[in-house]
Amino acid sequence: MTDFTMTTDADGIAVITWDCVEKSMNVLNWDALRTLDGFIDTVIADEAVKGAIITSGKKDFAAGMDLNVLADLRNASGDNPAQGMFDGVMQMHHILRKIERAGMDAKTNKGGKPIVSVLPGTALGIGLEIPLATHRIFAAN
Structure with missing residues (x-):
């Protein structure tokens, strides 16, 4: 089972839901x-x-x-743990940038698709970085 699922409604709006079933x-x-x-690639x-x-x-x-x-980044990096950590962070950055650009033309900065986040409650760390990469954030407590 995956932590993210995606459905698309009749209006063409994809809903990507994050739900780690075995965690609180x-x-x-x-x-x-x-x-x-992969879901962001599909949306684009x-x-x-x-x-x-x-959401x-x-x-x-x-x-x-x-x-x-x-720990996996550090352990997989051999003699250069700093490089391993940097490479891992850059992989995450690449995905966040993809969310931010959402298919925009690199020269004109036009086009692309809107991606928004709908946040119930708390968002920490990468759980805040993902919404910050979207075009709008709707938050509720």
Whole structure:
């Protein structure tokens, strides 16, 4: 089971829902990040999709990054843990930038699709970075 799911309604609005079923709050791991990346690619590429909403299936949006991800970055980097951490952060940055640009033309900064976040409750760490990359944030407590 994946932490992110995506549905698209009849109006062409994709809803990407983050819900770590086995956890009390959403935390981001590598598999979930790859899934989110794939969903963003789908939103951008599918002409039937007009825009997307990123939200949570829980009462809070997210607690941040799963700390095991940081340990994995360090452990996989061999003799240069700083480079491994940097490379991992840049992978995350690439996905956040993709959300921000949402298919905009690189020369004209036009086009693209609106991506918004709807935040119930708390958003921390990468759980705040994701909404900050979207075009609008709607928050509720």
